[in-house]
Amino acid sequence: MATIGDVARVAGVSRSTVSYALSGKRSISPETRRRVDDAIRELKFTPNAGARSLRTAQTGVLGLLVQFHEDEFAPAMLQYILPITETARTLGYDILMMTENDGAEALTRAAESGMVDGLILLDVIDGDPRVDALRATHQPGVLVGLPGDTRGLDVVDLDFVAAARNLVDHLVELGHRDVVLVSPPRHVFDRGGTYSWRFRDAAVQRASEIGLKLTARYGESQQPAIDANLHEILDESPDATGLIMHNDASVAALPRLLHERGVRVPDDLSVVSLYSRDFARWFSLPYTAIESSPGLLGKVAITQLTQRIAHGDDAGPHGTRLVAAEIVDRGSTR
Amino acid sequence: MATIGDVARVAGVSRSTVSYALSGKRSISPETRRRVDDAIRELKFTPNAGARSLRTAQTGVLGLLVQFHEDEFAPAMLQYILPITETARTLGYDILMMTENDGAEALTRAAESGMVDGLILLDVIDGDPRVDALRATHQPGVLVGLPGDTRGLDVVDLDFVAAARNLVDHLVELGHRDVVLVSPPRHVFDRGGTYSWRFRDAAVQRASEIGLKLTARYGESQQPAIDANLHEILDESPDATGLIMHNDASVAALPRLLHERGVRVPDDLSVVSLYSRDFARWFSLPYTAIESSPGLLGKVAITQLTQRIAHGDDAGPHGTRLVAAEIVDRGSTR
DNA sequence: CTGAAAGCGCTTACAG
DNA sequence: CTGAAAGCGCTTACAG
Numbered sequence: 001m002a003t004i005g006d007v008a009r010v011a012g013v014s015r016s017t018v019s020y021a022l023s024g025k026r027s028i029s030p031e032t033r034r035r036v037d038d039a040i041r042e043l044k045f046t047p048n049a050g051a052r053s054l055r056t057a058q059t060g061v062l063g064l065l066v067q068f069h070e071d072e073f074a075p076a077m078l079q080y081i082l083p084i085t086e087t088a089r090t091l092g093y094d095i096l097m098m099t100e101n102d103g104a105e106a107l108t109r110a111a112e113s114g115m116v117d118g119l120i121l122l123d124v125i126d127g128d129p130r131v132d133a134l135r136a137t138h139q140p141g142v143l144v145g146l147p148g149d150t151r152g153l154d155v156v157d158l159d160f161v162a163a164a165r166n167l168v169d170h171l172v173e174l175g176h177r178d179v180v181l182v183s184p185p186r187h188v189f190d191r192g193g194t195y196s197w198r199f200r201d202a203a204v205q206r207a208s209e210i211g212l213k214l215t216a217r218y219g220e221s222q223q224p225a226i227d228a229n230l231h232e233i234l235d236e237s238p239d240a241t242g243l244i245m246h247n248d249a250s251v252a253a254l255p256r257l258l259h260e261r262g263v264r265v266p267d268d269l270s271v272v273s274l275y276s277r278d279f280a281r282w283f284s285l286p287y288t289a290i291e292s293s294p295g296l297l298g299k300v301a302i303t304q305l306t307q308r309i310a311h312g313d314d315a316g317p318h319g320t321r322l323v324a325a326e327i328v329d330r331g332s333t334r
Numbered sequence: 335m336a337t338i339g340d341v342a343r344v345a346g347v348s349r350s351t352v353s354y355a356l357s358g359k360r361s362i363s364p365e366t367r368r369r370v371d372d373a374i375r376e377l378k379f380t381p382n383a384g385a386r387s388l389r390t391a392q393t394g395v396l397g398l399l400v401q402f403h404e405d406e407f408a409p410a411m412l413q414y415i416l417p418i419t420e421t422a423r424t425l426g427y428d429i430l431m432m433t434e435n436d437g438a439e440a441l442t443r444a445a446e447s448g449m450v451d452g453l454i455l456l457d458v459i460d461g462d463p464r465v466d467a468l469r470a471t472h473q474p475g476v477l478v479g480l481p482g483d484t485r486g487l488d489v490v491d492l493d494f495v496a497a498a499r500n501l502v503d504h505l506v507e508l509g510h511r512d513v514v515l516v517s518p519p520r521h522v523f524d525r526g527g528t529y530s531w532r533f534r535d536a537a538v539q540r541a542s543e544i545g546l547k548l549t550a551r552y553g554e555s556q557q558p559a560i561d562a563n564l565h566e567i568l569d570e571s572p573d574a575t576g577l578i579m580h581n582d583a584s585v586a587a588l589p590r591l592l593h594e595r596g597v598r599v600p601d602d603l604s605v606v607s608l609y610s611r612d613f614a615r616w617f618s619l620p621y622t623a624i625e626s627s628p629g630l631l632g633k634v635a636i637t638q639l640t641q642r643i644a645h646g647d648d649a650g651p652h653g654t655r656l657v658a659a660e661i662v663d664r665g666s667t668r
Numbered sequence: 669c670t671g672a673a674a675g676c677g678c679t680t681a682c683a684g
Numbered sequence: 685c686t687g688a689a690a691g692c693g694c695t696t697a698c699a700g
Contacts, residue, residue, distance in 0.1 A: 001446065003677055014687045019679055029685060046446035050387035051677035054692050059384065061430070061449075068416070075409035075616050082402070085433045094449070096395070097431045099419045112380035114335065114693095115395075115428070223618050253618055256590040282409050283617075284557050284587055337693055348671045353695055363669060385693035388676050448677095 002043035011039035022047065053114070062093045062305065063116040065103050065130060067123055071187045071221050073248040079278050080122055080144065083298035091306050093117070104133035111137035118309045120144065120301060124155075126192035140308040142301045146194050146320065154308060155320040156301040160195050163290040163325035164202035164246075167272045170288070171242040172212050174333055176270060179212060179242035180233060182219040182250055189218075199246050199274070215240065219247035226253050234261065242333070245273035245287070252283040270333035277328070287332040290325045297323055336377035345373035356381065387448070396427045396639065397450040399437050399464060401457055405521045405555050407582040413612050414456055414478065417632035425640050427451070438467035445471035452643045454478065454635060458489075460526035474642040476635045480528050480654065488642060489654040490635040494529050497624040497659035498536035498580075501606045504622070505576040506546050508667055510604060513546060513576035514567060516553040516584055523552075533580050533608070549574070553581035560587045568595065576667070579607035579621070586617040604667035611662070621666040624659045631657055 008015045013032055020026045021036040028036070039045070053059040064084060068074055085095045096116055100106040103121075107130050110116050117140070121130050124145035134141040135152065143150075146157045171179055181203055183189070184196040200216050207214035215237055220229040226249055234240075245251040251273045258265060265271050265286070273289040280289065300321055307315040342349045347366055354360045355370040362370070373379070387393040398418060402408055419429045430450055434440040437455075441464050444450050451474070455464050458479035468475045469486070477484075480491045505513055515537055517523070518530040534550050541548035549571055554563040560583055568574075579585040585607045592599060599605050599620070608624040634655055641649040 001448065004679095005677080015678080016680075016688080017686060020686090023679080025680085027685070032685080044446065046443065048388070048677050049447040049449045050384045050393065051692090052679080053384035054382070054388050054676090054694085055678045055680085057692080064431075073616070074416075074612070075412060078409060078412045081415075081431075082408075082433060085431055089432075089434060094444075095431050097398075097415075097419055097429050098423075099416060100423060109380070110428075112335065112378065113383040115383045223615065226618075249616075252616075256593060256618070259590060259593050278408070281557065282407070282583075282586075284560075284590070338695095339693080349694080350672080350696075351670060354670090357695080359696085361669070366669080382693050385676090386695080388678085388692090389694045389696085391676080 001048070002045045004045070004047065006043055007036065007039045007045050010043060011035040057114070059115060059117050060093055061096050061116045062088055062302070063096045063098060063107065063110040063119045065107055065119060065121050066097060066099050067101075067103050068099065069123075069188075069191070071185050071191075072123070073221060073252070075282065076248045076275075076279060077122070079276050079292075079294035080298055083295040084120060084122075084302055087299045087302040088306075091302065093302075093306065104129040107133045108137060111139045118142070118305045120305060126194050128192070140305060140312075142305040142308070144297055144301050146198070148192075148194070150318075150320055152318050153320075154304050154318050156297055156304065157195070157320070157322055158290075158292055158297065159322035159325045160198040161202040162322075163274055164199045164244075165206045166290060166325055166327055167244050167274070168203050168206040168210075168212060168214070170272060170327060170333065171244070171270060172210055174270065176242040177211075177213060178237070178240045179207070179214050179244060180237045180240045181214055181216045181244040182230070182233060182247050183216060184219060184247050185221050186218040188221075196246075203244065219245075219250040221247070221249040223253070226250050227257055230254065230257050231261075234263075240269075242270045242272070245271065248275065248279070251275065251285060251287070255284065255286065265332050266334040272333060274325075280330075286330055288330045289328055291328050293323055293326075335382075336379040338379070338381065340377055341370065341373045341379050344377060345369040391448070393449060393451050394427055395430050395450045396422055396636070397430045397432060397441065397444040397453045399441055399453060399455050400431060400433050401435075401437050402433065403457075403522075403525075405519050405525075406457070407555060407586070409616065410582045410609075410613060411456070413610050413626075413628035414632055417629040418454060418456075418636055421633045421636040422640075425636065427636075427640065438463040441467045442471060445473045452476070452639045454639060460528050462526070474639060474646075476639040476642070478631055478635050480532070482526075482528070484652075484654055486652050487654075488638050488652050490631055490638065491529070491654070491656055492624075492626055492631065493656035493659045494532040495536040496656075497608055498533045498578075499540045500624060500659055500661055501578050501608070502537050502540040502544070502546060502548070504606060504661060505578070505604060505667065506544055508604065510576040511545075511547060512571070512574045513541070513548050513578060514571045514574045515548055515550045515578040516564070516567060516581050517550060518553060518581050519555050520552040522555075530580075537578065553579075553584040555581070555583040557587070560584050561591055564588065564591050565595075568597075574603075576604045576606070579605065582609065582613070585609065585619060585621070589618065589620065599666050600668040606667060608659075614664075620664055622664045623662055625662050627657055627660075 098106040119141040124143040126148040143155045432440040453475040458477040460482040477489045
């Protein structure tokens, strides 16, 4: 592998000139520039990342901390990972992906060893140990998912409160009076997945405000429990005319299950949910839904993080950005 | 951030002693060791990754090149990414994930800049430009997916030939005489996805050897084309009693579609396929299938790669490892 | 069992 | 417009 010294020798200039030609941080005569460029091309020179990061204390790498919970639906995670990786690259960063169970330890290791310039925490929950680890490192970081205590943190999440209200209003406007909500599994509530109760509590409150009967139930995330749970829920609310699905694994199973029960959508039952366009495509889901916007969330998160890396506290106050909840009408309600 | 010099000062020893205490490459007196360990703990010292990689020319990072084709089923990719990341960590490596469209350029950039010790190419096709780029870098690499020319390469893939034979034999043993195969979309064949024709050609050949009528059809990978395509295929082979699904997106849609058509499995139709246990779980797929073993493939690939990194050509001859195709009986045939 | 020193490949203040 | 030199934080041959 060629070094900057090799390039300097071939071009007949000093190493600093090669470095400045690369960075553009001072002006170079056209003739010198040409010779340097030729030498770089001839030697296929690429600056060594380790040396550069040692000198500049910048790596051009962001650490992405992904966690997989048994009670969550793994394929949904990919929707977030991909746009994050792509947005990062657009801004000149690569992604170091860390999937360890002990996310706090992984985060600390990446930060303390200077492997990354910043950190993205995916699927953050209330009381998430990674958040304490992030605070301890003094590294720039951004959370996707809202914890309880956000002091001093940059956070991005979907506006689940607005999402729940929108869906409730949508059904009420169509004349529904008896609706069932299928939430994430109870275990998600218990371990601090704030999106679960933010959505449910907002739906319950909105329903009571406008006189809708709303029955909130826990869903499941693993077969065969999903099917049994959905059958039970539907059996126990025979008069419900609307169904709000806030559960990835359950809504993915719903089309087949409703077909088995002979329930037609929207003729017999109006169904609304919350998921992304990609998710709808992968699972052939035909329901009107709040767009969960993983691509936008990833983009906002990475943009915020890179500005924090570049400007520190001058990038503005730390805070929470809730992405607006927009409804995509797929005709599954009436 | 504390440096090795800070630790040395606090412990009252030289920097080399701290370094050797860390690496264990020479013996240290118990008393010195204690003082060094105390200082490391006190200062929360973690060696700087950039400095270490500059000195040792080793990064402890592997580059993972992921590609997303429009004609493939994205959620299936996660099955490979996760076990690769986890196996790598077990062996002391982190994963730099690269998803650029121009995979060859990304690979070259990662390798030439010395960001990684080795490369994993996911979903390799025949004529894959990343393979040429890999050869040019002289970096250790492993391919998941079999290209046409494997000279000098370490390759890991599922044994699709054995998989196809197993499934054909399984159906024939049960007495089936007329079977339909749904392959990946035509576009996957055209762009060099060797798994598509390795599986199809082996199935066709095996069928002709043992006198089975086998109709091979192209599937689709995007709705609504998937449904239309499957309906057409089933309509045009009304006498077929068996169905071999070699198409992730189509098989994911099959349970609902068969239900809509009133086709019961296995009473009216025997169905076999090829996917992983995770995939079956995510999509509630009830079909007997060849286990595609993404976890095992990832593990074999990473193990092979790390040995190549450690021992170069002494790690044994370059070659192709085909993972055995095992059938998981889910009772969808008779 | 331990230390002083060289050097990995960059970037950048300093000097001209 | 350009160059010589220092130094980022490690590891390891060399010396004792």
